[in-house]
Amino acid sequence: MNLRNKIxxxxxxxxxxxxASYLFFSLQGGNVPFYSDISGxxxxxxxxxxxGLMGVIIQTMFFINIALIISLVFSAWSFFVKKDIHTIFxxxxxxxxxxxxxxxxxxxxxxxxxxxxxxxxxxxxLFILSEVLKIASVVWAKRQGNxxxxxAVSR
Numbered sequence: 001m002n003l004r005n006k007i008x009x010x011x012x013x014x015x016x017x018x019x020a021s022y023l024f025f026s027l028q029g030g031n032v033p034f035y036s037d038i039s040g041x042x043x044x045x046x047x048x049x050x051x052g053l054m055g056v057i058i059q060t061m062f063f064i065n066i067a068l069i070i071s072l073v074f075s076a077w078s079f080f081v082k083k084d085i086h087t088i089f090x091x092x093x094x095x096x097x098x099x100x101x102x103x104x105x106x107x108x109x110x111x112x113x114x115x116x117x118x119x120x121x122x123x124x125x126l127f128i129l130s131e132v133l134k135i136a137s138v139v140w141a142k143r144q145g146n147x148x149x150x151x152a153v154s155r
Contacts, residue, residue: 012079
């Protein structure tokens with residue numbers, strides 16, 4: 001297995017781990033994944049009494065988070081089966097990760113949870129580090145799979 005495939009396998013594992021963590025913690029809390037989140041969101045949203053632009057922003061952010069969780073299935077499949085990920089999908093997913101502050105390295109939030117690490121500055125630093133690492137490694141791996149044509153040699 002070459003380095004490109006190892007990078008894609010690593011990110012595929014991280015996506016599966018993030019999805020499994022979401023499902024595990026949701027079920028452990030006695031919730032039905034997605035349904036309980038949406039139901040709880042609208043219960044709390046109605047209590048806030050927010051409407052207008054702020055209401056639209058809050059709902060948009062919530063559904064970006066839900067869409068990101070669902071997209072983990074497709075990105076894991078892309079990394080494992082296709083051995084590639086579509087650039088537009090990758091960019092949209094990274095934007096969603098930044099907006100929802102969902103770390104690409106699924107081990108980081110798990111480590112923080114089990115270690116009881118609660119420092120906001122550390123979490124933000126690790127989040128930024130994980131996103132830079134993912135973007136850099138995937139861009140590098142994509143370039144390795146799609147070599148640029150060599151410039152023509154003039155005589």
